[in-house]
Amino acid sequence: MKLKYILIVILCLNLFFPQLLFAQNAQHPESGATQKKLTLDRAVMCEDIKDFAPQNPAVVFSIKIGKVCCYTSFDPVPKKTFIYHKWFHRDSLSTNKRLYLQPPRWATFSTIQLRETDIGPWRVEISDQNGKLLYILRFSITD
Amino acid sequence: MTFVHYIRWQDVIDILLNSYILFRLYVLFRGTYVFRVLTGIAFLWIFQRISVYFGLILTSWVMQGITALLALIIIIVFRNEIRSVLQAKNLKAILFGFPQKSDPTTIQTISDSVKTLSKRHIGALIVLPAKENLEDVLKGGILLQGRISKEMITSIFWSDNPVHDGAVIIEGDRIAKVGVILPLSYKSDLPSRYGTRYRAALGLAETTDALVIVVSEETGNVMVAKNGNIINIHGSASLTKILKEHMGLHEAESGSRQQEKLKLGIAAVVSFFFITGMWFSFSKGLDTLITLEIPVEYTNRKPDFQIVDASVNTVRLHLAGSGALIKSLQPEQVQVKLDLGHAVMGRNIFSITQDNITLPPGIFLRKVVPAVIEVTLDETIKKELPVQVDWVGELPAGLILSSVKIDPENVEVVGGKRILQKLSTIYTEKVHLDNLKESGTIFANLALTPASLNIASGSKDKARIAYVIEHRAK
Numbered sequence: 001m002k003l004k005y006i007l008i009v010i011l012c013l014n015l016f017f018p019q020l021l022f023a024q025n026a027q028h029p030e031s032g033a034t035q036k037k038l039t040l041d042r043a044v045m046c047e048d049i050k051d052f053a054p055q056n057p058a059v060v061f062s063i064k065i066g067k068v069c070c071y072t073s074f075d076p077v078p079k080k081t082f083i084y085h086k087w088f089h090r091d092s093l094s095t096n097k098r099l100y101l102q103p104p105r106w107a108t109f110s111t112i113q114l115r116e117t118d119i120g121p122w123r124v125e126i127s128d129q130n131g132k133l134l135y136i137l138r139f140s141i142t143d
Numbered sequence: 144m145t146f147v148h149y150i151r152w153q154d155v156i157d158i159l160l161n162s163y164i165l166f167r168l169y170v171l172f173r174g175t176y177v178f179r180v181l182t183g184i185a186f187l188w189i190f191q192r193i194s195v196y197f198g199l200i201l202t203s204w205v206m207q208g209i210t211a212l213l214a215l216i217i218i219i220v221f222r223n224e225i226r227s228v229l230q231a232k233n234l235k236a237i238l239f240g241f242p243q244k245s246d247p248t249t250i251q252t253i254s255d256s257v258k259t260l261s262k263r264h265i266g267a268l269i270v271l272p273a274k275e276n277l278e279d280v281l282k283g284g285i286l287l288q289g290r291i292s293k294e295m296i297t298s299i300f301w302s303d304n305p306v307h308d309g310a311v312i313i314e315g316d317r318i319a320k321v322g323v324i325l326p327l328s329y330k331s332d333l334p335s336r337y338g339t340r341y342r343a344a345l346g347l348a349e350t351t352d353a354l355v356i357v358v359s360e361e362t363g364n365v366m367v368a369k370n371g372n373i374i375n376i377h378g379s380a381s382l383t384k385i386l387k388e389h390m391g392l393h394e395a396e397s398g399s400r401q402q403e404k405l406k407l408g409i410a411a412v413v414s415f416f417f418i419t420g421m422w423f424s425f426s427k428g429l430d431t432l433i434t435l436e437i438p439v440e441y442t443n444r445k446p447d448f449q450i451v452d453a454s455v456n457t458v459r460l461h462l463a464g465s466g467a468l469i470k471s472l473q474p475e476q477v478q479v480k481l482d483l484g485h486a487v488m489g490r491n492i493f494s495i496t497q498d499n500i501t502l503p504p505g506i507f508l509r510k511v512v513p514a515v516i517e518v519t520l521d522e523t524i525k526k527e528l529p530v531q532v533d534w535v536g537e538l539p540a541g542l543i544l545s546s547v548k549i550d551p552e553n554v555e556v557v558g559g560k561r562i563l564q565k566l567s568t569i570y571t572e573k574v575h576l577d578n579l580k581e582s583g584t585i586f587a588n589l590a591l592t593p594a595s596l597n598i599a600s601g602s603k604d605k606a607r608i609a610y611v612i613e614h615r616a617k
Contacts, residue, residue, distance in 0.1 A: 056616055060534045060544040060576060091567050121533050121570055138568075140534035142576060 036078035038101070043072045043126055045139045049109050059139045063114050070124045070137060072099075073107035083134070085110040086125040089118060114141060153504055158415070158422050165414040170407070171237065172274070177221045184213050185417065192424055223276040249291055249316045250386045254379045256296035257356055257365055266360030267300040268310035268325065268340055271389060273352040277312070280350055284309060284323035291316050300358075310343065310355070326350060337373075344368040354389045356382070424467075425505070431469040432509065435460050437477050439516065443484035447523050449595055450483075451559040454517035458495060461510035468505045476503045481516065491518045521559030525599050528569045529553050530589065530606050536576040543615050544576070550607040554589065555599035562593065571606050582611045 046054035046069050047061065054071040061068045070085050085097040087110070097110035112118075124137045172178040191206030218225070253269065260267045270277070285306060289295060291313060299321050300307050306322030313319065328345035337345075344355035348368035355368040356376075365376040367385055376382045436457045441450060458479055462469070478501040481493050493499075495511045502508060530549050538544060554569055571587035585608050589598065598604045 056543055058543040058545050059547050060538065062537055088567075090570075091565065119535075121531050121568070123531070123568065136529075138529075138531045140532065142534050143537050 036076050038074060038077060038081060038128060040126065040134045041073045041075040041105075042107075043070070043135050043137055045069070045124070045137050046071055049111075052107060054109075061114075061139060061141055063116065063119055063141055063143060065114070067111050067113050068139070068141065069109050069111045070126075071107065071109040072126055072135075073105070074101055075105040077101045077103045077106045079103055082129050083108070084125075084127045084129075084131070086127065087112055088123045088125065090120055090122075094118075094122075119143065154422065157504070158419050161421075162411075162415040162418040165418055166411050167238065169410045169414065173410075176275075177217065177225065180213065180217050180221070184210055184217070187213065188421075223279055226276065249313075250383055250390065252291050252293055253296070253313065253356070253386060254383045256293045257358060257382055258379050259293060259297055260300055260358045261363045261365050263297075264360055264363045265297070265300045265302070265358065266307075266340060267296070267356070267358035268344060269296070269356040270310050270312045270323070270325070270347065271354045271356070271386070272312065272314065273354070273389065275351045275353070277347070277351055277353060280326050280347065281312070281320075282324040282326075284312070284320040287311075287318050287321050289318050291318055325355070341366065341368075341373065345371070345373050348372070354385070425465050431464060431466040433462050433464075433469050433472065435462060435472075435474055435477055437474065437479045440478060440480045441483050441518070442480050443482050444486070444520075445483070448483075448486070448488065448520045449523050449559050450518060451521040451562055451593070451595060452517075452519035454515075455513060458516070459512040460500065460508060461512070462502065462506050463509050464506040468503070472503065472506060477501065477506075481518070483518070483520070486518065486520055488520050488522055491520060492516070493518060519561075521561045523557060524560045524563055525555050525557050526563040526566070527553050527555050528563075528566060531568050531570050532587065532606070532608055533570040533573050533590065534576055535573045538576045538612070539580055541615050542580070542612050544579070544610055545613045546611045548609040550609075551603050554602040554604075556591070556596055556602075557599045558596035562596065566596075571608070574608065579610070579612060584609045 044054050044057035045059065045061070046057040047065050048055040048067075049069055049071060054069065057071075070087070072083070072085070074083075080100070080102055082098050082100045085099060087094045087097070095110075095112060099108040099110060101108065110124075118141050121138070121140050123139075125133055126135045126137070127133045168181065169178065172181065187206055187210045191203050191210060194203035194206055253271075257267070257269070259265075295318065296311065298304060299311055299318070309322030310325050311318050311321050312323055325343035326346040327339070327342045328349055330345065330349075333342065333345070338359075340357050340359070344357045344366070345368045347353055347355050349371040352370070357366045357368065357373075358364075359366075365382060366373050367376055367382070368374075369385075369389065376385070436459055438457050439453070439455065441453075444450070460477060460479070462472070462477070464472070479495065480499055480501070481495075482499075483491075493516045495514055495516060497508055500508055500511070529552060532547055532549065534544070556563065556566070556569060570590050570592075572590045574585065574587050587606050587608060589604055589606060591597065
């Protein structure tokens with residue numbers, strides 16, 4: 001009889017305050033989603049990409065090398081998504097590259113070919129698929 | 144008669160004012176050497192203009208030089224005469240007065256005094272200055288400034304008076320000085336009967352336009368020295384006549400006044416025509432053109448507005464005027480001002496009119512290019528912007544600049560809203576890579592483009608750049 005009352009109280013509590021009993025369990029998926037937020041692990045400007053790794057990362061590049069790359073790696077990548085590399089020469093947008101990412105981690109890069117008119121300060125804005133700015137890389141192209 | 148259209152009210156005032164100045168110069172300096180030299184300069188100037196008209200280059204050039212030189216010489220040589228005119232008269236007399244004639248009673252007093260001195264054989268030397276200043280030629284003397292009277296003159300030359308040997312200077316109705324020493328004449332052909340008193344009278348009469356009365360102590364003879372001559376006087380009437388002539392009073396009083404008025408009238412008319420001629424000579428034709436590039440000045444801008452763009456910074460003014468005025472025209476004399484008091488934020492269009500342009504008198508505006516100016520005004524705001532280094536040049540071979548740290552990373556910039564909305568970075572001035580061989584720190588100024596931008600107070604205007612140099616991976 002006593003057990004019967006205890007069960008009824010438990011059921012009532014469950015009915016009106018379900019979170020008291022399952023709160024701990026309910027937090028787990030949310031906590032997992034936070035951990036699996038798209039995170040920029042590394043972002044550098046470099047002369048080239050070799051064996052999936054940036055070569056000679058720097059902040060100044062000679063126009064003579066002909067190209068410059070923006071390398072970004074993400075860990076973790078919770079789901080298939082894409083990011084943007086927006087290249088600005090001074091304050092004018094030069095190109096906007098859309099790059100896909102695959103879970104669980106991914107590295108990607110964009111490249112521009114250099115011309116004489118490209119000499120000067122540059123920046124690359126790295127943003128997620130919603131346009132949220134993740135990082136800005138600043139560099140210069142010189143003689 | 145087309146020139147009538149060009150004459151402005153300022154030109155009429157210009158001519159009248161200068162005519163009056165010339166007329167006053169005549170009134171103040173007539174009868175003196177200054178006036179004669181001024182007349183000479185005027186003739187030289189007319190001659191020079193005629194030379195220019197006929198294209199006599201060398202003659203006009205020489206005449207111009209001589210005229211300029213004479214104008215300088217007149218001030219140096221005749222400084223005493225000019226000073227005596229300016230010092231002796233008050234401003235009202237200089238501007239509007241006419242030379243006062245001596246009172247006939249003064250002349251009569253002098254004449255009577257001389258008669259008494261002559262009768263009593265009292266030697267006397269009386270100086271009556273004319274236009275010229277005697278300050279430089281007279282020596283010594285005691286200032287008296289006493290009202291003239293027969294008794295006073297007689298007592299001054301009384302043999303027991305300590306100053307009886309010198310001359311008295313009579314100015315108007317006053318005895319200005321007594322016991323004055325006059326310069327002696329150096330003439331070698333003077334009769335032997337002429338003593339020191341005569342030589343002194345003649346000496347002053349030779350060098351100035353003053354009249355000197357001499358009374359001989361021995362004979363009681365009266366003589367008058369003027370313009371380097373000395374003449375005997377027989378009777379008071381004769382002396383009175385000479386004194387009246389010297390002081391500008393004549394026997395026929397009313398006729399003389401008429402004649403005087405006529406002279407002044409003619410002088411006034413001649414002054415007017417002379418100045419009018421000069422004016423036309425300067426402003427003739429308006430046939431010379433000049434184009435000046437003048438910067439536009441913006442005035443009355445509201446404090447929270449700033450000019451972010453203007454279609455032009457300078458305007459070309461096509462100006463006309465006489466050759467002489469155009470030649471002497473300086474760009475600083477011309478101003479173009481735009482009143483931004485009623486301007487609004489954004490785009491404003493202004494027409495450049497005569498009201499916006501300040502020109503010196505006699506210069507006329509023909510054309511403005513461009514006639515319309517577009518000015519864009521913006522609201523002043525503050526914005527925080529990141530700082531980036533503007534590297535130039537080339538690093539030595541085998542080196543790479545791997546990282547840079549800038550302090551401050553961000554600066555607050557003050558400027559036009561429209562400009563700052565488009566700006567996302569403030570760059571440093573160009574930093575050269577060529578001499579960088581190892582990691583270090585350098586400082587660079589921030590480059591504010593456009594120039595209307597400013598660093599907010601409290602923000603640094605210089606960036607500290609810490610850089611890392613590494614060897615290139617092979």
